Amino acid sequence: MSNYAFGTMWLELPSENVDKFIALFLSHNKSANMAKERHFYRTTLEKFDMQKTMKGNSELAIDFTSGWSLGDCFVDVYPNKGEGKCPNLEDICRELNVTILAAVGEEPMEGFKEKIRYIKGQPFFYQKSDTLYHLNSQDWEEWKSNMEMEAE
Numbered sequence: 001m002s003n004y005a006f007g008t009m010w011l012e013l014p015s016e017n018v019d020k021f022i023a024l025f026l027s028h029n030k031s032a033n034m035a036k037e038r039h040f041y042r043t044t045l046e047k048f049d050m051q052k053t054m055k056g057n058s059e060l061a062i063d064f065t066s067g068w069s070l071g072d073c074f075v076d077v078y079p080n081k082g083e084g085k086c087p088n089l090e091d092i093c094r095e096l097n098v099t100i101l102a103a104v105g106e107e108p109m110e111g112f113k114e115k116i117r118y119i120k121g122q123p124f125f126y127q128k129s130d131t132l133y134h135l136n137s138q139d140w141e142e143w144k145s146n147m148e149m150e151a152e
Helices: 014-022 031-035 070-077 090-093 135-150
Strands: 005-016 043-052 058-065 100-107 110-120 125-129
Touching: 005 014, 005 070, 005 110, 014 043, 014 058, 031 135, 058 070, 058 090, 070 100, 070 110, 090 100, 090 110
Parallel strands: none
Antiparallel strands: 005 058, 005 100, 043 058, 100 110, 110 125
């Protein structure tokens, strides 16, 4: 499948906001997508897992595909596409009180890789590169631990 970025996202947010966050992804059901009042631009949910934390939050691991790039679909929301129905990821993180988010993506035909990081109270980070990012669950745990130490 050319011109699609394949991505994985990890995040923590209040459990009551999980359904709202997941609902922003498109599905493989085109008629259901047409009924959405807002959604991430050209980004389809492939699968997700959820685990509740001791703090009343939920951690999500999400696999998705984005048309062309994560930057176009989550950050810049490709110039004026989506007729105002497509919010950017930073605004959604603030709106749904996301504590921490990390995402990586790769577009295999063009060969670029992308990385997104959001930590509540810090600047939103996005990077596109020709270098592969190796972000895994260990990185996620380290970021989360560092954030918790900074909050204390």
